[in-house]
Amino acid sequence: MKKVIIIGGGVIGLCSAYYLIKEGHQVTVIDQSSMDHGASYVNAGYLTPSHFIPLAAPGVMKQGLRSMFDPTSPLVIKPRFNRHFLQWAWAFSRSCSASNVTQSIKIIKDINLWSADLFSEIRSSEGFTFQLENKGLLILCLTEKMLEEELRLYHIASEEGLDVKQLSTSEINTMEPNVTLNAIGAVHYQCDWHTTPHEFMKEMYDWLKTKGVIFYKNEQVVDILATDGVIKKIITSNDSFAGDEFVLAAGSWSDLLSRKLGIRILLEAGKGYRINVDKHTGITIPTVLAEAKVAVTPMNGFTRFAGTMEIAGVNHKINKVRVDAIAEAAHRYYPDISISNDEKEQAACGLRAISPDGKPYIGKSSKCNNLTIATGHAMMGWSMAPATGKLVAEIISEEKPSFDIDPFSPDRLF
Numbered sequence: 001m002k003k004v005i006i007i008g009g010g011v012i013g014l015c016s017a018y019y020l021i022k023e024g025h026q027v028t029v030i031d032q033s034s035m036d037h038g039a040s041y042v043n044a045g046y047l048t049p050s051h052f053i054p055l056a057a058p059g060v061m062k063q064g065l066r067s068m069f070d071p072t073s074p075l076v077i078k079p080r081f082n083r084h085f086l087q088w089a090w091a092f093s094r095s096c097s098a099s100n101v102t103q104s105i106k107i108i109k110d111i112n113l114w115s116a117d118l119f120s121e122i123r124s125s126e127g128f129t130f131q132l133e134n135k136g137l138l139i140l141c142l143t144e145k146m147l148e149e150e151l152r153l154y155h156i157a158s159e160e161g162l163d164v165k166q167l168s169t170s171e172i173n174t175m176e177p178n179v180t181l182n183a184i185g186a187v188h189y190q191c192d193w194h195t196t197p198h199e200f201m202k203e204m205y206d207w208l209k210t211k212g213v214i215f216y217k218n219e220q221v222v223d224i225l226a227t228d229g230v231i232k233k234i235i236t237s238n239d240s241f242a243g244d245e246f247v248l249a250a251g252s253w254s255d256l257l258s259r260k261l262g263i264r265i266l267l268e269a270g271k272g273y274r275i276n277v278d279k280h281t282g283i284t285i286p287t288v289l290a291e292a293k294v295a296v297t298p299m300n301g302f303t304r305f306a307g308t309m310e311i312a313g314v315n316h317k318i319n320k321v322r323v324d325a326i327a328e329a330a331h332r333y334y335p336d337i338s339i340s341n342d343e344k345e346q347a348a349c350g351l352r353a354i355s356p357d358g359k360p361y362i363g364k365s366s367k368c369n370n371l372t373i374a375t376g377h378a379m380m381g382w383s384m385a386p387a388t389g390k391l392v393a394e395i396i397s398e399e400k401p402s403f404d405i406d407p408f409s410p411d412r413l414f
């Protein structure tokens with residue numbers, strides 16, 4: 001049994017704690033927040049084998065920079081003239097290539113498929129009741145150009161063995177009979193699942209507490225003290241903690257902490273927003289509004305509209321223009337749905353930790369023997385969380401990982 005300290009109580013931290021407890025370790029989780037907001041709470045709740053194309057794909061860097069001054073664009077990269085951003089931007093730009101996409105597809109697809117199975121396994125073995133449904137994911141297109149692009153991806157997905165279908169307008173209407181839709185066609189990824197994030201977070205937190213996991217909330221890790229590549233203790237705002245092993249699952253803040261050890265993991269924060277709509281919408285199937293890049297999820301008791309990837313540093317400022325753009329997109333695809341000012345005012349945001357090549361960092365850096373890094377999952381951190389947690393526990397227990405972790409090495413070069 002090892003004494004393990006996890007920095008970060010988002011979904012990656014909690015899933016790591018889950019599998020570490022299962023392996024018989026003693027676990028403490030430290031989080032600087034009240035653990036009820038941020039990326040792990042505002043996300044669209046998708047489990048997404050369908051998202052097999054990494055963010056770093058040809059043209060994305062250019063598109064992000066071009067949209068710098070467009071407040072309504074779903075993807076924005078705002079350049080900042082500091083060394084950390086410039087290193088990330090250089091690596092991201094190099095990764096926006098066809099070869100990165102080709103190398104990543106199978107890896108991303110397989111870890112997502114495995115992780116979806118683990119969500120089901122956790123739910124049934126612990127008797128959890130969080131929403132977990134397999135209605136698939138509709139990718140709804142308004143224009144021929146977008147439909148053509150989505151059909152190209154549909155062919156790749158079919159070749160990769162994913163359960164996916166092309167749908168005509170009448171087939172879409174048959175699937176969603178209770179809402180008026182504006183679309184010329186769609187692709188349906190039957191392989192995808194969806195959840196209501198806060199339900200999973202609460203059930204997992206409560207379960208971990210009953211199993212003896214100690215949580216420190218509103219406690220910020222401010223320093224990490226190591227000698228000869230071994231962490232001796234971490235210093236927090238109020239205390240200090242010693243342990244045998246440490247897990248860095250601090251999302252978009254992870255590189256601020258790894259730098260204390262001289263470990264440079266390239267990360268940028270990608271802000272996204274969500275609007276919850278409590279009134280009945282008639283939407284029953286999770287749907288991506290393809291041109292607008294808005295995710296729509298029929299969650300337990302409400303519908304969530306989520307979107308925007310704003311790479312502009314670590315901040316939680318709500319940009320009302322971007323929130324309006326999500327609401328307008330919803331109305332464009334669902335003409336009978338209008339998101340009210342009240343609903344927009346309740347919008348919240350979260351930060352996705354973006355690695356340069358679209359793959360997460362899972363593993364140990366060669367610079368530190370007792371630190372396992374688990375971050376950088378970008379748009380798929382929710383989906384990949386159980387798989388990541390299981391890999392973290394296997395690494396710390398010195399077992400052979402169930403999945404090849406070489407592509408996720410924190411030491412990889414871009």
Ligand SMILES: Cc1cc2nc3c(=O)[nH]c(=O)nc-3n(C[C@H](O)[C@H](O)[C@H](O)COP(=O)(O)OP(=O)(O)OC[C@H]3O[C@@H](n4cnc5c(N)ncnc54)[C@H](O)[C@@H]3O)c2cc1C
Nearest residue numbers: 008010011012032043044046221251253272380381382383
């Ligand atoms: C709008 C939106 C929609 C999304 N939709 C999906 C989706 O449908 N499917 C999907 O798979 N993914 C989705 N994602 C991405 C997903 O939410 C994230 O990848 C995932 O939540 C990341 O989890 P995490 O635990 O790594 O990070 P976080 O949830 O950010 O948790 C990190 C934690 O570390 C804590 N922390 C940071 N620094 C310190 C410190 N110094 N000391 C102590 N604690 C610290 C923070 O307080 C935080 O609680 C979405 C994200 C957004 C924003």
